[in-house]
Amino acid sequence: MSTESDDGLLRSVVPPAWVDQLFARCQTHGWTLILISAVVGALPPVFGLREGYVMTVLSEMFLFAILALSWDIVGGQTGYPSFGNMAFFGIGAYTTAILVKDAAIAFPIAILGAAIAVLIFAAINGLIVLRLRGHYFAIATLGILLAVQQVTRNLAIAGGASGKILFDVPPGVVFYYFFLVVLVVEIAVIYYLTQTRFGFILNAIRDDEGKATAMGFNTTYYKTAAWMLAALFTGLAGSAYGLFNTFIDPQTAYNGAWNVELIAMALMGGTGTVAGPVIGAFGLHTVIEYVETAFVGWQLVLLGAAVIVTVIGFPKGVVGTIREYANEMDYYERGGMAAADSEEPEVTTDE
Amino acid sequence: MSKSTDSDRSPATTDPVLRTEGITKRFGGLTAVDSVDVEVHDGEIVGLIGPNGAGKSTLFNCITGTLTADEGRVRLQGDDVTDWPEHKIARAGLGRMFQETRIFGGMSVRKNLLLAAQEGGADIGGLLRRPDDSLVGRTNELLSYVDLDGLADTQAGRLSFGQQKLIEFVMELMAEPDLLLMDEPAGGINPSMLENLIEYIRTANDEEEATIFLIEHNMDFVMEIADRIYVLAHGERIGEGTPEEIQNDQRVIDAYLGRE
Numbered sequence: 001m002s003t004e005s006d007d008g009l010l011r012s013v014v015p016p017a018w019v020d021q022l023f024a025r026c027q028t029h030g031w032t033l034i035l036i037s038a039v040v041g042a043l044p045p046v047f048g049l050r051e052g053y054v055m056t057v058l059s060e061m062f063l064f065a066i067l068a069l070s071w072d073i074v075g076g077q078t079g080y081p082s083f084g085n086m087a088f089f090g091i092g093a094y095t096t097a098i099l100v101k102d103a104a105i106a107f108p109i110a111i112l113g114a115a116i117a118v119l120i121f122a123a124i125n126g127l128i129v130l131r132l133r134g135h136y137f138a139i140a141t142l143g144i145l146l147a148v149q150q151v152t153r154n155l156a157i158a159g160g161a162s163g164k165i166l167f168d169v170p171p172g173v174v175f176y177y178f179f180l181v182v183l184v185v186e187i188a189v190i191y192y193l194t195q196t197r198f199g200f201i202l203n204a205i206r207d208d209e210g211k212a213t214a215m216g217f218n219t220t221y222y223k224t225a226a227w228m229l230a231a232l233f234t235g236l237a238g239s240a241y242g243l244f245n246t247f248i249d250p251q252t253a254y255n256g257a258w259n260v261e262l263i264a265m266a267l268m269g270g271t272g273t274v275a276g277p278v279i280g281a282f283g284l285h286t287v288i289e290y291v292e293t294a295f296v297g298w299q300l301v302l303l304g305a306a307v308i309v310t311v312i313g314f315p316k317g318v319v320g321t322i323r324e325y326a327n328e329m330d331y332y333e334r335g336g337m338a339a340a341d342s343e344e345p346e347v348t349t350d351e
Numbered sequence: 352m353s354k355s356t357d358s359d360r361s362p363a364t365t366d367p368v369l370r371t372e373g374i375t376k377r378f379g380g381l382t383a384v385d386s387v388d389v390e391v392h393d394g395e396i397v398g399l400i401g402p403n404g405a406g407k408s409t410l411f412n413c414i415t416g417t418l419t420a421d422e423g424r425v426r427l428q429g430d431d432v433t434d435w436p437e438h439k440i441a442r443a444g445l446g447r448m449f450q451e452t453r454i455f456g457g458m459s460v461r462k463n464l465l466l467a468a469q470e471g472g473a474d475i476g477g478l479l480r481r482p483d484d485s486l487v488g489r490t491n492e493l494l495s496y497v498d499l500d501g502l503a504d505t506q507a508g509r510l511s512f513g514q515q516k517l518i519e520f521v522m523e524l525m526a527e528p529d530l531l532l533m534d535e536p537a538g539g540i541n542p543s544m545l546e547n548l549i550e551y552i553r554t555a556n557d558e559e560e561a562t563i564f565l566i567e568h569n570m571d572f573v574m575e576i577a578d579r580i581y582v583l584a585h586g587e588r589i590g591e592g593t594p595e596e597i598q599n600d601q602r603v604i605d606a607y608l609g610r611e
Contacts, residue, residue: 097464198478200458200466207455214415215467215526216450272457281379327506 009035019327026275030191042177043129050173059172059244061285062179062319064236066257068265068277075263076201077190078226080130081204083259084141087120088118088146088231090236090253097111097164097248098157109172110237119228119237121264126227130220133209142256149254163249166242175244179237182239186233191274202226257300261288270317279318366429367392368530368562374413374424375405383409383584386423389564391530396556396563398577398594400570400608405583408450411532415447416440429443429527437606446528450566456508460499460518463507464490467522484525493521497551513540520548524555533565537572545569549576570608574598582607 026033041062049055067085075081100108129140152158193199194206201222204212209219242248261284269280284306291299314321355455376384379532384406391397399407403464414425414572416437425433432440441447455463465482468489494500501511507518516536525529536552537545547571555561567573573580574594582597584606590597597603 191481196479197466197482200462201478203458203462204455204466206458208453208605210454211449211455213438213440214417214447215522216434216438216469218438 002265013062016326019322023323023326030139030274030351031188032122034188034191036186037187038180041180041184045173045176051147052170055172055176057285059176059179060289061282062176062183063237063244064262064285065239065266065278066179066183066186066233066283067262068269068281069183069190070237070272071262072231072266072271072277073190073202073226073230073250074223076277077166077194077206078202079209080133080223080227081138081263082141082162082230083138083232083256084143084145085230085262086254086256086259087141087145088122088234089238089241089255089258090148091121092118092235092240092249093248093253094152094158094164095130097166097242099165101164102157107243111236114235114239115232116237118231122228122231123224126224126231127220130223130227142268145254145256145259149250152254153250155222159249161250163241164246169243169246173349174242178240182236182240187274187278189229192311194274198222198225203272207332260292260307261300261303264303264310268306268317268319270311270319270321270323273317273323276317276319283318366426368428369414369430369564370426371410371414371423372426374410374420374425375422376409376413376418377421384413384420384583387446387583387586387588389581389588391562391563391564392558393555395578396431396552396565396576398573398580399564399566399583400568400573400580400597400607401589406584406586407583408534409509409586410583411447411534411566414440414532415445443531445513446523446526446531447537448519448523448531448533452512452519454507454515454519454522456506458507459504460494460507461490461508462501463485463518464493464522467525469526481545489525493524497521497547512542516540516545517548517551520551523557524561527561531563533559535566535568537567545572546598552576573583577583 042059044055059121067089070088071082071085095114095117096107096110099105099113100107103110105113115219125144129137129144132140153161193202201217201219204215204217205219205223212219238253242253243305245252262281264321265280265284266277268274268284269278284303286301287301289307291302295302309319369389369565371387371389373386373388374384375382375386375433387406389397389399389410401407409418413420413423416432416435416439420433420461423433424431427445428445428539435443442539443522455466458466461524468482468486468541478579490503491500494495494503497520499510499514499517499521502514507515510518520536531550536548541549551575552561552563556563564578565573574597577594580590580592580597581588582600582603589606590600590603597609
């Protein structure tokens with residue numbers, strides 16, 4: 001924790017009260033912000049950006065934002081850190097690829113099929129692994145990812161280890177809009193849910209699951225619902241990714257390094273917030289793209305370093321750290337600590 | 352109950368809010384709770400006292416469904432809830448405050464309270480609605496009642512221990528359970544806040560007709576507030592009666608209270 005003299009300058013230049021007000025405004029105008037972001041996101045192709053490197057990178061940023069935000073529903077909001085989210089991604093990608101290529105089903109219907117497949121998969125394994133907590137849960141989800149990857153590798157219809165090449169895919173701009181729409185819908189859904197009883201219950205499970213049970217909540221039910229929601233959006237992203245990339249194999253569809261990457265994005269942006277994972281995804285993906293071109297081969301080293309710095313320096317991420325800065329002042333101004341008695345008995349003056 | 356022979360209460364409402372029948376819980380060779388019967392009637396404040404390791408918290412855990420009793424039955428408003436899962440028993444009207452004080456530290460104080468309110472229910476519609484104004488109004492009312500109205504939007508985990516204890520209590524006022532189990536409400540809070548807490552519990556009992564069953568080591572507190580008291584020692588019930596009767600019960604004095 002920094003002392004007063006450390007951040008005195010910061011406090012005078014950017015008073016916490018301003019930051020607090022800014023947060024309050026963002027919260028009251030959340031829907032407007034989401035709408036503006038959606039419109040801004042939809043503009044580049046309208047102004048001629050329909051193909052090429054920049055549009056691919058932007059599409060990937062949307063994609064990673066979907067993945068990080070999905071991870072955060074369970075990992076951040078509910079407090080169950082999963083290392084297996086890419087299993088949903090892979091199942092979405094493969095189901096779509098098989099339906100499009102082998103069953104000649106149209107892309108939009110194939111995506112619907114993929115969504116159903118992923119939801120069923122998540123419901124079944126969620127009821128099992130969500131009984132575990134902490135490390136055990138993390139390891140179990142990693143196990144699922146590796147198991148599904150291995151099964152796919154040995155599945156003839158999935159193309160085995162050599163994967164599937166997909167021809168006649170829609171143009172890139174279709175995927176740009178697909179990822180944008182899924183992202184905006186996901187942001188809207190999560191933003192709304194955080195204001196409902198369902199969202200409160202997820203946070204309660206994160207903070208003290210035993211107490212939540214003692215208050216009458218069947219936590220397995222809510223955790224599974226959150227898990228399925230995360231699976232749905234991750235699966236949707238995956239289902240489009242195969243076509244976007246024109247190729248999938250078990251290594252890319254169930255990419256463990258991506259799983260770490262999307263966790264890092266959520267952590268850096270701020271877990272348990274709506275904006276955090278999106279900001280983290282945009283920021284980290286931009287940096288990774290830059291490093292990949294400027295310092296080829298160093299991106300994983302950078303990713304590792306960035307995770308360490310974040311966890312040590314800003315465990316609450318960008319949004320969490322700023323919010324804390326704003327709230328701390330707020331708390332003292334309202335006399336929270338002064339009124340906060342508590343362990344010490346009051347000294348009486350009558351002798 | 353015997354005094355109300357000519358009352359117009361229906362048989363269902365004359366069931367005690369809580370009745371345990373021969374509750375026994377063993378951990379390996381140790382019998383933590385040994386065939387204990389207790390009854391708590393509507394509107395009562397009942398104390399549960401006894402030395403450390405007497406089985407008080409274990410008895411509470413058997414009532415709430417956190418532990419399943421090896422023998423005996425637990426009845427809540429006449430329903431046998433012995434084998435119900437914990438969340439279902441809570442939903443049936445049992446509230447609980449923990450010894451170590453448990454609230455949701457990462458959420459705002461207001462969200463803690465909104466979550467505790469039972470009106471939202473567990474149906475899909477209730478889950479996906481935003482809390483309505485009347486519920487938010489109720490949180491404001493209760494927070495100002497315990498003088499914490501400035502802290503509605505503060506993260507609950509930032510509050511002091513005493514404040515957290517009050518919040519946990521106010522959460523139960525939001526929930527309005529048929530029966531509230533309190534595990535050492537007076538533990539770890541300062542004398543002036545203790546006085547407030549006594550006042551709040553009394554008011555809840557008088558005005559909201561809250562029925563309370565509480566474990567307590569602070570004898571002044573429990574003697575002052577309880578209508579009746581049960582005494583446990585080594586898992587067995589060794590006494591029951593009004594505070595006065597308990598203070599003069601030779602077995603209780605020998606086992607727990609000691610002499611002045």
